[in-house]
Amino acid sequence: MKVLVVSAHPSSTSFVGSLREMALNQLQQLGHEVRHHDLYQESFSPVFTPYERLHHVGNIDEKLEHLPELVPYVHNLQWCDALVLVYPTWWGAQPAILKGWIDRVFMNEVAWVLPEGEARIRPLLTNVRRLVVLTTHGSGKFLNSVQGESGKRIALRSIRAMFHSRVRTHWIGIYKLDTSSPAQRERKIKNASRRLHRLFD
Amino acid sequence: MRAVVVYCHPVEGSFCSSLRDAAIRGLQTAGHDVSLIDLAADNFNPVMSRSEWDLYSHPDNHIPEDVNGYVSLIRDAEILVFVYPTWWSAVPAQLKGWMERVLVPGVGFHMTKKNKLRPGLQRLKHVVVITTFGSPRLYVRLMNDNGSRLFHRSLRSASPRLVRNRRLVHYKMDKSTPESRAAFQNRIETKLAQL
Numbered sequence: 001m002k003v004l005v006v007s008a009h010p011s012s013t014s015f016v017g018s019l020r021e022m023a024l025n026q027l028q029q030l031g032h033e034v035r036h037h038d039l040y041q042e043s044f045s046p047v048f049t050p051y052e053r054l055h056h057v058g059n060i061d062e063k064l065e066h067l068p069e070l071v072p073y074v075h076n077l078q079w080c081d082a083l084v085l086v087y088p089t090w091w092g093a094q095p096a097i098l099k100g101w102i103d104r105v106f107m108n109e110v111a112w113v114l115p116e117g118e119a120r121i122r123p124l125l126t127n128v129r130r131l132v133v134l135t136t137h138g139s140g141k142f143l144n145s146v147q148g149e150s151g152k153r154i155a156l157r158s159i160r161a162m163f164h165s166r167v168r169t170h171w172i173g174i175y176k177l178d179t180s181s182p183a184q185r186e187r188k189i190k191n192a193s194r195r196l197h198r199l200f201d
Numbered sequence: 202m203r204a205v206v207v208y209c210h211p212v213e214g215s216f217c218s219s220l221r222d223a224a225i226r227g228l229q230t231a232g233h234d235v236s237l238i239d240l241a242a243d244n245f246n247p248v249m250s251r252s253e254w255d256l257y258s259h260p261d262n263h264i265p266e267d268v269n270g271y272v273s274l275i276r277d278a279e280i281l282v283f284v285y286p287t288w289w290s291a292v293p294a295q296l297k298g299w300m301e302r303v304l305v306p307g308v309g310f311h312m313t314k315k316n317k318l319r320p321g322l323q324r325l326k327h328v329v330v331i332t333t334f335g336s337p338r339l340y341v342r343l344m345n346d347n348g349s350r351l352f353h354r355s356l357r358s359a360s361p362r363l364v365r366n367r368r369l370v371h372y373k374m375d376k377s378t379p380e381s382r383a384a385f386q387n388r389i390e391t392k393l394a395q396l
Contacts, residue, residue, distance in 0.1 A: 010254040046247055046294035053211045092355040093291060093347065096247035096298025102289050143318070147355045150291060150347035157344050158290040179316050 001032045001130075001200065004080035008039045008087040008098040015177060015185060016136055020086045022189055023134060026196050027084075035076050039097045045069070046100015052107070060109035073105045082130035082200075083163075085155060089137045092144065093151035102159060111162040128163035131155070132170045132199060134192060138178040170199055202326065202396075204233040204280035209240045209296040216374075216382060220331055221284045223386040227393030228280070236274055240295050247298020253305075262307055271303045275322065280396060282329040283352055291347035300351070310359035320361045327396055328352055328360070329367045331389060338372045346370075367392065 005023060009016040020038070027034045037044075055063055064071050077083070087098050094102070106112075112121040133155045137144055156169050172195055174188050206224055210217040221237070228235045240247075246267065256262050264272055275281065285296050292300075304321070306312055311319040330352050334341050353366040369392060371377065371385045 010249055010251040014254075040248075040251075046298065048211050048288075048293060048295070050211045053215070090249075090301050091297070091304075091351060093297065093351065095249065096294045096301055099289075099291065099297050100247070100294030103294050106289065139318070143358065147358055148345075148347075148350035150345070150350040150355070153345045153347055153350075154289055154291050158347075161344075178312075 001081045002079060003027050003032045003034050003082045003084060003200070004076050005034060005036045005084045005086060006039065006098070006101060007036070007085075008095050008101075010040055012038075012041075014088075015189075016086060016088050018189060019134055019136070019174075019192065022193050023084060023086055023196060026193055027200060030197070030200050032082075032200060035080070037073065037076065037101075039101055044073075044097055044101060046097045046103065048100070048103050052104065057108045057114070060107075063107070063109075067104075070104060073101065074107075074110050077105060077125065078110065078127060080128060082132065083128050084132045084134065086134045087136075089135050089144075089151050092147045092149060093154060099154075102154070106159060106162060111159075123162040123165075125162045126164045128167055130168050130170075130199075131160060131163060132172065132196070134172045134174075134196075136174045136177050138176075140176045141173075144175065170195075172196070202233050202279035203277050203324075204228045204235045204282065204396075205238060205274055205278040206235060206282045206284060207238045207240070207296070207299065209283075209285045209293050209299070211241050213241070215286075217284060217286055217333065219382075219386060220333075220389055223389040224282050224284060224329075224331060224393050227390040228282070228396070230390070230394040231396055233280060233396070238271060238274065238299075240299055245295060245299060247295045247302070249298065249301050253302065258306055258312070262305055264305070264308070265302075268302050271299070272308050275303065276308065277324060278322065279324050280327045280329070281322075281325060282331065282393070283348075284331045285348065287332045287334050287346070287348050290341075290344055292351060297351075300356075304356070304359070309356075318359055320359055322360055325360050325364050327365050327367065328356065329369065329393065329396075331369045333371045333374045335374050336372065341372060 007020040114121045208221045310321040
C-alpha cells in the first residue's frame, strides 16, 4: 500500500514525535511504501495567501506554477492509497500548521471540482481509501466530548468527503496525556502501535 | 465595555471585511470601546514555535513579542467578536494559530494543581462568532460547524461561567445575492448595537 504520513509537532522528542516514529517504523516493517511530510521540519507555511483566495477556482497547472512550494504536497496526496495524520490536539482540533495544510493543499481541481451546472462538488481524491488519525489530547475523553471534538469532525467528516466514497476511517485517539505517568505513556504508544499493525497488516 | 474584534481574511475588500466593518459600527453605536485585530494585515505567523511549546506549561511562560500586544488587548476584553470565513468546516489556520499562541496558560486559562481547567479571560461577558459558509444550513448542521465549536465550546470551557454566546452566520455564500448580503450586514450591525 502507498501510505502518506503527515505529522505536525514542534518538538521531535515529544510524545507525538515518538508516536510518529512508531507509525513510520511500523508501516515500513509491514512492507508499505511510505512517504512522509513533517510540516514543522519542512517549515510549511499554513497561511492562505491573497493569490490563493483570488484564484480559489481555476486552472490547477497555472496555480501550481505560482505556488511551487505546494507541488510536493499535492503530488503526494494524489499518490497515496492511505493517509495517516499524526498530531497533538490543541483547542479541540488540529494545530494551525496542519489546518493550513488542509486549507491550502485541498484545493479546487486537486481535492474537488464543481462541474458546470451542478449544485454539488465532486470529490477528486478517490485514490485515498483509508484515513487514519493518530492524535493526542491533554485532557480526558469527557472534556473533549463536551468541547465537541472538532478536530475529529474536520478529519473524519469534512476532508473525508473528498476521498473515495467507501474510504475506511480510523480514529486512534490518545487521551489524558497531561496526567499520565511514563509507564502509562509507554502503554498508550504500545496500544496505538498494535492498532496500527492490525490496520495495515 | 471593551470590545475586541478578531478578524481573519486574506483579501482586504472581501465580503468578510464588510462584515468586520458592520460589526465595528454596531459596537460603536452601542458606545463600546472597540479595538481591531487584523491578522492578515499584521502578517501574523500562526505557527507555535519549539521554544513556545517548550515553555507552554512552564510557570514563567515567556510570551513572545509578536503576541504580547494581543495578550494585553484581550486580557481586558469584555466582548470578543470573531469574524472569519469558514473553511473545511472550521476557522482558517491563521486564526486557529492565533488561539494557540495567544491563549496560553496564564492568559486563556489556568490549570490548578489538581489539573482542573480554570478560566483565564476573567472579564469576558460576550463571545460573538460572525462567519460565512459556502454550504446550506442543513449540510453545515450535518457536517458540523467546527468554528462555533471552537469558540462556543472549547473557549467556553476556559471562560467565566456567565459568558453569553452569539452566532451570526450567512449560509450558501455561493448563491448569495446583493440583498442577502446587505441584510446580513444589517443584522450584524443591529445585533451588535444591542449588546
